[in-house]
Amino acid sequence: MRYMNNEAVMKKMNSRKIVNLIFKGIFLFATILALMTLAVLFYRILSQGIGYLSWDFFNNFASRFPEKAGIKAALIGSIWLMAVVAPVSMFLGIGSAIYLEEYAKKNKINDFIRVNISNLAGVPSVVFGLLGLTIFVRALALGNSVLAAGFTMSLLILPVIIVASQEAIRAVPSEVRAASYGMGATKWQTITRVVLPSAIPGILTGSILALSRAIGETAPLVVIGVPVIIQFLPSGVFDTFTALPMQIYDWAKRPQADFQNVASAGIIVLMSVLLLMNSVAILIRNKFQKRY
Amino acid sequence: MAEQRPSVQEMIANAGAKRNRKTLEKAIPVVLFIIAAISVLTTLGIVFTLIVETFIFFTEVPFFSFLFGTEWLPFSNTEARFGILPLIVGTLKVTFIAVIVAVPLGLSAAIYLSEYASDTARRIIKPILEVLAGVPTIVYGYFALTFVTPVLQQFIPELKIFNAISPGIVVGIMIIPMIASLSEDAMSAVPNSIREGALGMGSTRLEVALKIVLPAALSGILASIVLAMSRAIGETMIVSLAAGSTPRFDGQFTDSIQTMTAYIVQVATGDAGYGTTIYYSIYAVGFTLFLFTLVMNLLAQRISKRFREEY
Numbered sequence: 001m002r003y004m005n006n007e008a009v010m011k012k013m014n015s016r017k018i019v020n021l022i023f024k025g026i027f028l029f030a031t032i033l034a035l036m037t038l039a040v041l042f043y044r045i046l047s048q049g050i051g052y053l054s055w056d057f058f059n060n061f062a063s064r065f066p067e068k069a070g071i072k073a074a075l076i077g078s079i080w081l082m083a084v085v086a087p088v089s090m091f092l093g094i095g096s097a098i099y100l101e102e103y104a105k106k107n108k109i110n111d112f113i114r115v116n117i118s119n120l121a122g123v124p125s126v127v128f129g130l131l132g133l134t135i136f137v138r139a140l141a142l143g144n145s146v147l148a149a150g151f152t153m154s155l156l157i158l159p160v161i162i163v164a165s166q167e168a169i170r171a172v173p174s175e176v177r178a179a180s181y182g183m184g185a186t187k188w189q190t191i192t193r194v195v196l197p198s199a200i201p202g203i204l205t206g207s208i209l210a211l212s213r214a215i216g217e218t219a220p221l222v223v224i225g226v227p228v229i230i231q232f233l234p235s236g237v238f239d240t241f242t243a244l245p246m247q248i249y250d251w252a253k254r255p256q257a258d259f260q261n262v263a264s265a266g267i268i269v270l271m272s273v274l275l276l277m278n279s280v281a282i283l284i285r286n287k288f289q290k291r292y
Numbered sequence: 293m294a295e296q297r298p299s300v301q302e303m304i305a306n307a308g309a310k311r312n313r314k315t316l317e318k319a320i321p322v323v324l325f326i327i328a329a330i331s332v333l334t335t336l337g338i339v340f341t342l343i344v345e346t347f348i349f350f351t352e353v354p355f356f357s358f359l360f361g362t363e364w365l366p367f368s369n370t371e372a373r374f375g376i377l378p379l380i381v382g383t384l385k386v387t388f389i390a391v392i393v394a395v396p397l398g399l400s401a402a403i404y405l406s407e408y409a410s411d412t413a414r415r416i417i418k419p420i421l422e423v424l425a426g427v428p429t430i431v432y433g434y435f436a437l438t439f440v441t442p443v444l445q446q447f448i449p450e451l452k453i454f455n456a457i458s459p460g461i462v463v464g465i466m467i468i469p470m471i472a473s474l475s476e477d478a479m480s481a482v483p484n485s486i487r488e489g490a491l492g493m494g495s496t497r498l499e500v501a502l503k504i505v506l507p508a509a510l511s512g513i514l515a516s517i518v519l520a521m522s523r524a525i526g527e528t529m530i531v532s533l534a535a536g537s538t539p540r541f542d543g544q545f546t547d548s549i550q551t552m553t554a555y556i557v558q559v560a561t562g563d564a565g566y567g568t569t570i571y572y573s574i575y576a577v578g579f580t581l582f583l584f585t586l587v588m589n590l591l592a593q594r595i596s597k598r599f600r601e602e603y
Contacts, residue, residue, distance in 0.1 A: 013494075020496035024408050030400030034468045035420050041427070041435050048438075095327035103321045104328075116332050122519070122589035123582065124526025126553050127338060129560070130578045134341040138566075155334045162331065186313060188320050209426075216428025219528035219553070223560045223574075245430045245529075252434045252533055260438050267431050274426065 045271070049264025057265060061231045062247065066258035071266055073230045074247035077146075078215055078273070080234050081243055084150025085157070085214050090207050092154065093161030097203075100162070101169040102191055121159035128156045129223025137224055144225045147237040152220050157210040164206020168199040201288035208281040212274050218245035244270045342582060345575035352569045358576060364539035364550075366559075366570050374573055376580055378539035382456070382549040383525055383584075386535060389460025389545070390467060390524040395517060397464075398471030402513075405472070406479040407501040418473075425469035433533035436462035441534060454536025454548035462534070463527050467520040474519065478512020479505050515596035522588035526581060528553040552581045 060070020096117075104110040132152030142148035172195050180190040196203075221243055228250040234241040248270060251263035350358070353374045361375015401421070405414055441458040445451045451458075482505050490500045506513070536548025537558050550558070556574045564570040 016496050016499070020498040023498045024404075027400045027404035027408060030397045031404045031417060034397050034401055034424065034465070034472070035417065037465050038420065038424050038427075040439075041431070044435065044439050045431070092327055092330055095324050096331060099321070099324035099328040103324060113328055113332055116335050118593075119586070119589055120331055120335055122522060122585055123335075123338065124528065124553065124585055126526065126528045126556055127342075127578050127582050127585075130556070130575060131334070131338045131341055133560075134345065135337055158331055158334070186317050188317055212426065216430065218428070218430045219557065222528075222532075222557050225560060245428060248430050248434065249529065249533070252430070252437060260434075263434055267434060270428065271431070274428070278426070 045264050045267050048261050049266070049268045052262055052265035053268060058269075062229050062242075062250075066256065066262050069251070069259070069262050071244070071247060071269055073233060074242050074244045074266070075269065076233050077230075077241035078244045080146045080237070080241055081150055081153065082211060082215060084146055084237060085153045086207075086211055088150060089154035089157050089161055089210070089214075093158055093207065093210075094165050094203060096158075096162045097165030097169055098191060098196075101166050102187070102195070117159050117162055121163070124219075125156055125217055126219040126223060128152055129220035131155070132220055132224050142238070144227065144240050145238050146234055146241050149221055149224055149226060149241070149243070150237070152224060153214045153217065156217065156220060157214045160210040160213065161207050164210065165199070165203045168202025168206065169195060171202060172198050201284050205281045205285045208277050208284070212277040212281075215243075215277070216245055216270060216274060218249055221246050222249070244273070338582070342575055342579040345572055346579045349569070349572035349576040352572070353576075362541040364555075366573055372569065374569075374576075375541075376552075376577065378541040379550060379552045379555055379577060380580070381541055382535070382539060383551040383553070383581075385456040385545060385549060386460045386463055386527075386531055386551055387521055387524045389457060390464035391517070391521060393461050393464025394467045394471055394520060394524075398468045398516075398520070399475060399513070401468065401472040402475035402479060403501050403506075406476045407497055407505060421469045421472055424465070425473075427466075429466065429527060429529040430533075432462050432466050433459075433530040436530055436534035448546060451546045452536075452548055454534065454538070456535060456545045456547075456549045459530045459534040460545075463524050463530050466527065466530070467523055470520045470523060471516050474516030475509070475513045478509040478516070481512070482508045511596050511598070515592040518588050518592040518595065522585045522592070525588065526553065526585050528557060532557040552577050552584075556581075 056068075057070050058075065059072055060068055061073050063069045096113075100110070100114065104113070129152065132148060132155075136142050136148035136151050137144060140148075142151075176194055176198070177190055180194045181187075185193070226242055226246050227240060228242050228246050230240070230242045244266065248263050248266040251259045251266060254260070358374050358376055360377065361373060362377050363373040363375050364378040365371075365373040401417075405417060409417065436458050437453075440462055441451070441453060441455065444458055444461075448457070486504060486508070487500055490504045491497075495503070531551045531554045535551060535554055537550050537554060538548040539550040539555070540547070555577055559570055559574045
């Protein structure tokens with residue numbers, strides 16, 4: 001006596017296998033489609049902008065004429081901006097992470113700080129621009145200076161740096177800390193001489209990735225009122241300035257087709273800076289990351 | 293060895309340094325707490341700023357005509373109108389298209405990565421998705437304006453240079469990595485033993501993915517979609533460049549529209565003076581935007597907590 005109709009089962013099985021294969025194909029196709037847009041984007045920008053990359057492009061200020069337009073003020077301005085954002089955001093971010101991971105007891109205040117950080121990460125960047133405009137530009141009367149923009153950007157990427165630093169500090173095993181205490185070290189000595197040295201590669205990697213987000217961020221700068229047509233370089237943090245994404249935004253919205261190619265060239269510069277920063281971050285991660 | 297050990301006199305002399313160290317040990321947590329409190333101050337600063345300036349705005353524009361008004365004409369010479377609904381509709385149009393693009397593609401990528409892909413494929417695909425997530429939004433905006441719109445115009449002749457479809461698609465592309473990676477995390481968290489159980493009963497991989505993994509990871513997947521929508525609502529540069537600056541209260545997708553974020557940028561780059569109604573209006577719009585994203589973020593947190601299956 002047969003309990004199973006083998007033929008029917010095989011038939012059903014085969015059709016299920018075919019459906020499985022078809023869907024595997026669909027999923028793979030969708031994934032590749034998403035990745036292809038990146039390829040199209042890169043190809044498009046390279047093919048349009050590469051012709052405008054020349055020494056003059058790096059050495060000229062903004063201009064009404066596309067062939068004379070250069071990126072000098074924006075590139076130097078972005079470097080100035082980073083010179084403010086990097087120390088401020090890393091000081092605040094690493095300090096907060098040390099507090100939350102090493103000192104904070106489980107109570108309502110510290111829980112509130114944690115919840116607050118995750119919610120702050122979800123606030124749109126343009127709203128941070130409004131904060132910067134009110135507090136730094138107007139209330140503290142910093143104007144549209146490097147410092148005002150730098151503080152705004154620092155607050156914007158603060159949650160990212162805190163979370164990355166927390167993860168890096170958490171990855172240091174508690175045995176290492178216990179060993180340090182056992183040798184008679186105080187808590188702060190343990191943090192500065194044992195925990196931080198082994199967490200620093202992870203902290204740096206996360207911070208550089210956060211900084212690379214800040215360098216491409218446009219909306220807060222627009223809201224703060226960072227100008228674009230600038231014919232001089234800032235000589236201090238209280239000077240007005242312009243930045244790479246601002247310059248690209250200005251070129252991209254001009255109606256002339258030539259300026260859109262100039263915008264492409266600007267994007268190539270911006271993406272190269274990002275690529276450089278990300279490579280450094282990956283290099284640090286691979287070279288110095290300790291595995292316990 | 294003996295002469296290297298500190299003498300009693302030296303140890304007594306060192307006691308002073310130790311006392312300094314003790315005050316340091318006590319001061320450090322306080323200093324670090326103040327640093328950690330700055331993130332809270334930032335949130336308070338944002339809320340405070342938005343509330344104060346919005347309040348001033350409402351002394352000039354009635355609350356109800358802002359909330360329910362269907363005309364947004366701030367620059368009108370005769371009679372300025374501040375009804376937020378057209379800007380909200382514009383924002384929702386872009387978000388709607390972004391979700392239509394990003395959810396199928398992002399989820400497919402997540403299912404492929406977590407259920408089908410070999411380790412090698414995963415090692416190649418995931419970093420590329422990360423690059424996609426790291427592209428600055430201004431670059432996406434440029435891409436939408438100078439590439440996607442002209443390409444779409446080949447298929448939709450009535451499409452204007454500024455429209456809701458092209459930026460919507462590009463915002464969708466922007467949030468694909470977010471949906472893909474967060475959903476993949478949720479799906480990877482489903483234990484392998486459950487998968488193997490289903491496979492052992494004769495399921496195909498598709499059946500495992502759709503009937504076992506997807507339901508088990510549903511909370512994480514829904515949370516990722518809500519978070520991605522919140523990101524789409526707050527996205528600024530793509531819509532500023534490609535969506536136009538025409539607030540409209542209708543169902544048009546092919547004409548120029550305006551989103552909340554794009555209006556803030558328009559005023560910030562324009563020449564509206566400090567202290568005018570238009571100046572305060574960007575805070576009212578910013579506050580509305582802030583509330584939208586805050587609710588979405590809280591919703592995402594609630595979803596992922598509430599429906600999480602513990603293994």
